[in-house]
Amino acid sequence: MPGPKRCRLPIxxxxxxxxxxxxxxxxxxxxxxxxxxxxxxxxxxxxxxxCHGATGKGDGVxxxxxxxxxxxxxxxxxxxxxxxxxLRTIAQGKPRTDMPAWQDVLPVEDQQAVLQYIRxxxxxxxxxxxxxxxQ
Numbered sequence: 001m002p003g004p005k006r007c008r009l010p011i012x013x014x015x016x017x018x019x020x021x022x023x024x025x026x027x028x029x030x031x032x033x034x035x036x037x038x039x040x041x042x043x044x045x046x047x048x049x050x051c052h053g054a055t056g057k058g059d060g061v062x063x064x065x066x067x068x069x070x071x072x073x074x075x076x077x078x079x080x081x082x083x084x085x086x087l088r089t090i091a092q093g094k095p096r097t098d099m100p101a102w103q104d105v106l107p108v109e110d111q112q113a114v115l116q117y118i119r120x121x122x123x124x125x126x127x128x129x130x131x132x133x134x135q
Contacts, residue, residue, distance in 0.1 A: 040117030043110055051098065056121040066098050074122050086115055 044052075051066065053059040056073035063070050071078060071094075078086070090111045093101035102111055 036113050036116055037120060039110070040113035040115070040120075043106065043114045044117045047102070047106075048114065056118060062098075068097055070097075070099070073118050079122050083115060083119075086118070087111055090114060 049060055050062045051058070051060045051070040052073055053063065053070075058070040058072040060070065089099070090106075091101060091103040091108075093099045102114075106114070
């Protein structure tokens with residue numbers, strides 16, 4: 001009699017699940033209202049777009065003139081950071097870069113709305129190469 005059939009998930013699904021489970025508090029921000037998302041989008045377009053670009057890849061119109069270049073907000077490395085880490089960067093800026101501290105400019109609620117919008121830019125897609133055949 002054959003043993004139980006094993007469920008095999010694609011590695012991308014496993015990584016996505018691990019990312020969602022390990023991103024302490026990310027789900028909380030993603031669950032906010034669309035009003036908060038719209039507000040965050042407006043703030044992002046006003047304060048972040050020129051450097052980080054429309055899709056958050058660090059390719060805004062000012063990016064070629066900055067050293068170091070602006071961060072890619074949708075990269076795997078940035079996506080894996082917790083909301084707390086990203087909010088700290090938004091609030092305190094990044095030393096030796098053009099990323100300013102927003103803590104004296106934007107209230108905490110606005111900083112959270114910007115983070116909610118940044119998280120919404122992340123799009124997970126399946127790889128273009130087919131998975132190996134099941135054996």
